[in-house]
Amino acid sequence: MSTSIYSLGKSNVQIETDILSPMERFPGKLWWFTFTIMLSLALMMITLVGWTFVEGLGLLGLNNPVNWGLYIVNFVFWVGIGHAGTLISAILYLFRQRWRTTINRAAEAMTIFAVMTAGLFPLIHVGRPWMVFFIFPYPNERGPLWVNFKSPLLWDVFAISTYFSVSLIFWYMGLVPDLANMRDRMKFEHVPGKISSWGRKLKYGFVRILAIGWVGSGKTWIHYEKMVMVLASLATPLVLSVHTVVSFDFATSVIPGWHATIFPPYFVAGAIYSGFAMVLTIMIITRKAFKLQEYISMKHLENMGIIILVTGMMVSFAYTTEFIVAAYSANKVEQYVFMNRLQGPYAWAFWTMFAANVVSPHFMWSKKLRTNVVVLFLISIVVNIGMWFERFVIVITSLHRDYMPSSWDMFIPTWVDWGVFVGSFGFFFTWYLLFVRTLPSIAIAEVKMDEANDLVAKELGHH
Amino acid sequence: MKKFELPGKIKNILIAFIAVGVVSLVAGFIVQPQRAWAGFLAFTFFLIILALGGGFFTALQVMSGSIWSVVVRRLPELSVNIIPVIAILLLGVFLGIPNLYEWSHPEAANDHILHQKHWYLNIAGFVIRIVIFVVLWFFMGRWMKKISLKMDETKDPNAKKTLLKVATAYMLIFAYTFLFASIDLVMSLEPHWYTTMFIIYAFAGMVFSTFAGIIILVVTVQRNGGLKEANAEHLHDLGRFLLAFTAFWAYIALSQHMLTWYANLTEETIYLERRLRDGWALFTPLLWIFHFVVIFLILLSREIKRKPEKLIKVAWFALFMGFVDVIWMVYGFLDSKTLGFPFQWMEAGLFFGAVGVAGYVILTSYTKVNQVPIGDPQLQESLDFHQTY
Numbered sequence: 001m002s003t004s005i006y007s008l009g010k011s012n013v014q015i016e017t018d019i020l021s022p023m024e025r026f027p028g029k030l031w032w033f034t035f036t037i038m039l040s041l042a043l044m045m046i047t048l049v050g051w052t053f054v055e056g057l058g059l060l061g062l063n064n065p066v067n068w069g070l071y072i073v074n075f076v077f078w079v080g081i082g083h084a085g086t087l088i089s090a091i092l093y094l095f096r097q098r099w100r101t102t103i104n105r106a107a108e109a110m111t112i113f114a115v116m117t118a119g120l121f122p123l124i125h126v127g128r129p130w131m132v133f134f135i136f137p138y139p140n141e142r143g144p145l146w147v148n149f150k151s152p153l154l155w156d157v158f159a160i161s162t163y164f165s166v167s168l169i170f171w172y173m174g175l176v177p178d179l180a181n182m183r184d185r186m187k188f189e190h191v192p193g194k195i196s197s198w199g200r201k202l203k204y205g206f207v208r209i210l211a212i213g214w215v216g217s218g219k220t221w222i223h224y225e226k227m228v229m230v231l232a233s234l235a236t237p238l239v240l241s242v243h244t245v246v247s248f249d250f251a252t253s254v255i256p257g258w259h260a261t262i263f264p265p266y267f268v269a270g271a272i273y274s275g276f277a278m279v280l281t282i283m284i285i286t287r288k289a290f291k292l293q294e295y296i297s298m299k300h301l302e303n304m305g306i307i308i309l310v311t312g313m314m315v316s317f318a319y320t321t322e323f324i325v326a327a328y329s330a331n332k333v334e335q336y337v338f339m340n341r342l343q344g345p346y347a348w349a350f351w352t353m354f355a356a357n358v359v360s361p362h363f364m365w366s367k368k369l370r371t372n373v374v375v376l377f378l379i380s381i382v383v384n385i386g387m388w389f390e391r392f393v394i395v396i397t398s399l400h401r402d403y404m405p406s407s408w409d410m411f412i413p414t415w416v417d418w419g420v421f422v423g424s425f426g427f428f429f430t431w432y433l434l435f436v437r438t439l440p441s442i443a444i445a446e447v448k449m450d451e452a453n454d455l456v457a458k459e460l461g462h463h
Numbered sequence: 464m465k466k467f468e469l470p471g472k473i474k475n476i477l478i479a480f481i482a483v484g485v486v487s488l489v490a491g492f493i494v495q496p497q498r499a500w501a502g503f504l505a506f507t508f509f510l511i512i513l514a515l516g517g518g519f520f521t522a523l524q525v526m527s528g529s530i531w532s533v534v535v536r537r538l539p540e541l542s543v544n545i546i547p548v549i550a551i552l553l554l555g556v557f558l559g560i561p562n563l564y565e566w567s568h569p570e571a572a573n574d575h576i577l578h579q580k581h582w583y584l585n586i587a588g589f590v591i592r593i594v595i596f597v598v599l600w601f602f603m604g605r606w607m608k609k610i611s612l613k614m615d616e617t618k619d620p621n622a623k624k625t626l627l628k629v630a631t632a633y634m635l636i637f638a639y640t641f642l643f644a645s646i647d648l649v650m651s652l653e654p655h656w657y658t659t660m661f662i663i664y665a666f667a668g669m670v671f672s673t674f675a676g677i678i679i680l681v682v683t684v685q686r687n688g689g690l691k692e693a694n695a696e697h698l699h700d701l702g703r704f705l706l707a708f709t710a711f712w713a714y715i716a717l718s719q720h721m722l723t724w725y726a727n728l729t730e731e732t733i734y735l736e737r738r739l740r741d742g743w744a745l746f747t748p749l750l751w752i753f754h755f756v757v758i759f760l761i762l763l764s765r766e767i768k769r770k771p772e773k774l775i776k777v778a779w780f781a782l783f784m785g786f787v788d789v790i791w792m793v794y795g796f797l798d799s800k801t802l803g804f805p806f807q808w809m810e811a812g813l814f815f816g817a818v819g820v821a822g823y824v825i826l827t828s829y830t831k832v833n834q835v836p837i838g839d840p841q842l843q844e845s846l847d848f849h850q851t852y
Contacts, residue, residue, distance in 0.1 A: 096851075237710070244718065252725040259726050262659035264718040317638055325659045328646065330579035331730075 006098055007454040008294060008447070015451070019442045020182060022290050027437055030289070038429040045423020048416050049124050057127055059416045066399045066411035071125040074421050076391040077274070078118030078428070079160065079246050080267075081384075083239060084275025085111025086167045089174070090235035093228070099303050101450055102295045106286055106441045107279045108171040113431040114278070115164045117424050122156070124420075152248035159245035163238050170231050177224070177445035180214035183207045243271040250394065257337040257398030260325075266318035273311035273357070274387035280304045280380035282432065284373060286441060295442050298371050305370035308383060312361030315390075319358065337398060345410060346397045349389050356386025467689035469830050477823040484816010491809040498797060499809065500562040505793040506813045507552040508648055509672070509786050510545055512665070513821050516673025517542025518604045519637060521611075522630035525623075531700050533845035534693045534835050538680045539673070540611055541828045543604030545821055550597050556648075557590055564589075565796070566654040576655050584651055592647055596640045603633045614838035623840055641666065652796040656734050660719040665792065667712040672785030674705040678778035680825060682771045690834050695769040696849050702768030705781060706759065712788075713755035734795065741799040746806065750791055754784040786814045 008015070027035075052059050062069045085108035092100040123129055135157050137147045147154050186204045214220065247267035250258040260266075280301065287296040326338045341350045360382045369375045401408045435441070484506070491499030517539035524532040560567045566584040571577040577584070607629050614622040645665040650657065678701050684690045723731050738747050758781055767773045787806060794805045836842060 240714065244714075248722070251722050254726050254728060259722070259728070260659045261661075261719045261722045262663060263722070265660075265663055265715065313635075317642075320639070321642060321659050321662055324642065325646075325657055328580065328583055329657045330576045331657075 004098060004450070004454055005299060006101075006297070006450065008451060010294075010451065012448050012451075015447055016181060016185065016444060018292070018295070019440050019444050019447075020185065023182070023437060023440065031433065031437065035430070035433045038426045038433060041423045041426020042430045043426075045420050045427055048419045048423065049120075052124065052416065053129060057125075059414060061411055061413040061417050063409050063411065065402050065407055065409050066396060068125075068395055068399065069411060070392075070413050070417040070421055071121045073388065073391045073395050074424055075118050075121035075125075076246055076267075076395070077388050078114050078121070078424065079242060080271035080274040080387060080391075081278045082111045082114035082118060082163075082167075082275065083243060083268075083271035084279045085109070085114075086163070086170065086235050086239050087272055087275065088279070089170060090232040091239060093232045094236060097303075098450060099300050101446045102292075102442050103279065103283055103300060103304075104446075105171075105174065105439075105443045106282065106436070108167060108174070109435045109439070109441070110279060110282055110432060111167050111275075112164070112171060113428050113435070114275075115160060115167065116431065117428045119160060119164070120424070120427070122153075152245065152252050155245045156249060159242050163242045166231070166235050166238055170235055173224075173227060173231065174443055174446075175439060176211060176214050177216060178440045178443065179207055179211035180216060181444055182440070183211045240268050243267040250398075255398055255402070256331075256333045257341075257394065260322055262318060262321055262325075266315070266322075269311055269314040269318060270387060270390060273308065273315050274384060276304055276307050276311065277380040277383035277387065280308070280376060281384065284377045284380070286436060290436070290441070292442065295447065298373075301373065301376055302367075302370050305364045305376055305379070308379065309361045309364035309370075312357060312364075312383070316358045333403070337401075340401055341393060341397050344397065344401070346393065346400070349397070350393050353386050353389035353393055356382045357390060360386065465834075466832070467684060467687075467830050467834050469826050470687050473683070473687060473826065474823070477819045477826070480815040480819025481823065482819075483812050484819060487809045487812020487816065491812075495801075495809075497562060498802070500559045501794050501797055502790075502809055502813050503552075503559065504556055504563055504648070504652075505786075505789045505810075506817055507549060507556055508793065509789045509817045510549050510552065510820060511644070511648075512669035512672055512785075512789070513676055513817075514542045514545040514549060514604070515600060515637060515641065516669050516676065517825075518600070518607065518633060519670065520673055520677065521607055522633045522637070525626050525630040526634060530841050530844045531697060531848045533839050533841050534848075535677065535681050535690075535697055535701065536611070536836055536839075537832065537834060538684070538690075538825060538829060539677055540608045540836075541825045541832070542821070543601065543608055544824050544828045546597065546601040546604065548820055548824060550601070553593060553597060557593075560586055560589070563796075564651060564654070566651060571654075580654060584654060589647055589651075592643060596644050599636055599640055603629070603636055607633055611836055611839075612832060614836060615833045616838065618838040620840040622838070641669075649792050652793060653734065653737075655730060658719060658723065658731060658734070660715060660722075664712075664715050664719055667708065667715045668785055668788045668792075671705070671708040671712050672782055674701060674708055675778040675781035675785060676821065677701060678705065678774055679782060680822075682775040682778070683822075684826070684829065684834075685771065689829075692835050692846055695771075697845075698771060698774055699765075699768045699850055702762055702774050702777075705778065706762035706768075709755055709758045709762070709781070713751075713759070716751070716755075737795050737799060738791065742802050742804045743799060746804060747791070750784070750787055753780075754788055758784065782818070783814060786810075786817065 010018075060069055060071070085104070088100045088107045089104040092104075123132055126132055134142075135147060135154060137149070137154075183204065186200070186207065244264040244267065247263035251260060251263035253259055283296050283304070284301065287293050323338055326334045329335065341347070360379055363375065363379060364370045396411050400411055488499060488503060488506070491502055520532075520539040521536060523529075524536060556563070564584075565571065566577050566580065567586055571581070607626065610622060610626045610629060614626070642662050645662050649665065650661050678698065681690060681693055681698070681701070685693065720735060723735055737743070758777065761767060761777055767777060790805055790810055794802065839845075
């Protein structure tokens with residue numbers, strides 16, 4: 001074993017101070033400024049959604065062929081974003097990817113917030129959201145009227161709620177040692193900052209409760225590590241299952257452009273692709289704002305760039321397969337749908353997607369470009385746009401021209417549609433901004449452990 | 464470093480396996496020629512996935528910068544040597560086109576769908592595509608192997624960078640050629656039918672069989688006094704990959720079949736419809752149980768993954784199920800009334816034959832090279848590798 005390129009060579013106290021200091025001082029102007037904007041956007045979304053509750057879904061651009069509009073596009077988009085966190089914490093853990101250590105915490109938090117954001121959309125799309133509890137199968141006085149267990153929409157409820165719960169537990173369990181660290185630091189060390197004494201007490205109380213009496217004995221750590229291993233193994237199939245089930249929403253139908261058996265793995269690859277793009281966007285901002293460049297180094301960003309390249313090519317492969325099999329199929333309807341994507345009235349959306357998802361990741365072949373923060377940041381944004389358009393293409397272009405040309409129509413999103421979409425970013429970032437100020441955005445205990453292992457390896461190397 | 468010596472006994476067993484394969488095939492051609500053609504194609508396709516699987520494994524390990532696998536990389540690297548045999552077998556497949564592929568029949572011109580597919584499904588196009596693919600597979604695989612072997616002598620750490628570049632090219636070429644090759648060779652056996660998942664299904668089976676094959680090769684070589692460097696730690700990871708890929712196969716199979724069943728489109732369900740009646744009625748559920756459920760449950764055990772004598776038994780069974788899966792994919796176009804149970808003596812004989820060919824080619828080539836990539840800069844780390852959990 002040699003010393004890893006990821007070693008920091010820092011003392012434990014230094015690591016704690018670097019990571020915890022943002023939580024120990026009063027937020028600065030930049031944070032308040034961003035937070036105000038994001039909260040306003042979230043409130044705007046809530047207002048618009050409230051208005052659709054009162055007025056009805058007629059406020060949206062939905063029409064007869066396109067009865068799933070931007071809400072579903074946004075839903076799939078946000079669920080996709082919510083894949084990277086648990087992928088990093090579970091799958092990369094099983095693959096022994098050490099570089100995940102410093103990015104997993106924030107990525108998992110992002111996952112949880114993205115899934116929360118995604119969950120809003122089906123909820124507000126059902127038309128009568130106050131009846132939404134009908135989707136839960138329980139013995140009831142309505143007949144009893146059971147849910148349709150054969151409906152993929154119901155599977156979605158199960159898949160996403162399971163994924164959310166396991167991700168939340170995984171995230172929280174990872175936080176416990178760090179919360180204990182925060183607790184002990186608050187108790188035994190003088191922590192500077194503007195926090196008044198009652199506020200400090202309140203915060204201490206919360207942190208103490210959340211740390212569930214963690215003492216960090218050897219025995220606790222042994223149990224803890226086993227638990228991480230087991231949770232990672234359980235979370236791995238869950239990561240795949242979520243977007244698989246989301247893809248079933250489309251693929252179980254008989255709508256050309258939706259019914260494709262390749263959808264499950266294709267959606268999963270796309271989800272990882274967009275998730276990593278979002279992690280990259282957020283990490284670049286977080287490391288800059290909190291001066292964590294040593295922890296989330298260029299090498300980390302480069303690795304994420306490579307993952308974007310690989311998953312981008314997997315997504316391109318899936319597109320190719322779809323087109324080739326459609327060409328092979330001798331099925332006129334199938335072929336029409338794909339030609340309509342290329343040349344129809346929504347061709348601009350397809351080509352935007354193509355440029356962003358298929359072409360743009362190839363810049364990552366160049367070492368020079370993928371080690372350039374600005375380029376990475378731009379690519380991550382472009383990929384996010386591309387992945388949003390991918391869902392737009394799948395949902396809208398497949399619907400707007402169905403089997404009967406007499407019912408063809410265009411889907412034109414209204415300003416309410418766009419308002420809710422923009423507002424969803426506000427909702428997501430409001431949570432994220434609260435997170436970075438209240439909980440350590442890097443897994444302190446794991447970073448320390450890696451540092452200790454490096455030290456041991458170094459010592460052994462001398463003998 | 465001492466080279467591996469293949470004991471005469473093993474060599475004889477492998478030759479006997481090949482003989483069993485040839486005899487079964489010949490007997491098959493006498494008794495049931497149509498079935499024998501299908502069996503021959505299945506045999507060829509199984510060798511193709513093993514040969515490509517080795518290349519895929521090598522490329523994947525190099526691209527991911529994997530350390531644990533360096534020790535066991537040499538055996539899969541040599542799988543490219545099967546491709547010349549495959550080339551000869553494919554000539555046989557070309558001869559069998561009229562017996563195998565409905566789209567090649569003159570009556571196809573009267574079939575509306577087949578007529579529309581003629582631009583793609585025609586004999587000249589088929590032969591040209593397959594020839595191009597085989598040439599690409601052979602030269603790309605050999606290029607990768609050559610760089611790795613040359614590294615043994617030069618010990619040049621920069622050669623690994625070249626290997627990375629070639630591996631990346633291999634991976635891309637593999638992905639897109641396999642897309643077409645699986646459509647041409649297998650999917651077009653039932654030319655009215657199509658599904659987008661098929662390519663991934665064939666790929667999932669390929670990786671599964673490959674990991675089973677690598678485990679068998681590593682343990683067999685070790686039992687005969689070679690490859691002492693590989694130990695339980697490396698086997699553990701190979702076993703884990705076998706576990707992961709049986710789950711992946713099940714995931715892909717479930718997705719394909721469930722979506723087919725759910726949408727219930729006539730042109731699509733015919734695929735499952737055919738495979739659930741007559742002789743298939745028992746065969747298909749058994750495939751799902753043994754290819755996934757049984758192997759998955761067995762491989763959950765940590766102990767089994769670390770004990771060579773236990774792991775190799777599971778791997779033999781997995782490799783066998785990999786072959787059964789190929790039979791499942793290929794045999795669907797045969798008339799199920801006369802087919803009977805799809806796996807009979809001839810198929811069993813062909814499995815031995817495929818094992819014999821792949822084993823003989825890889826193991827005899829293995830005696831000529833260094834047992835581990837001694838020039839690989841990460842070899843030492845790979846030797847020192849140990850599992851933390």
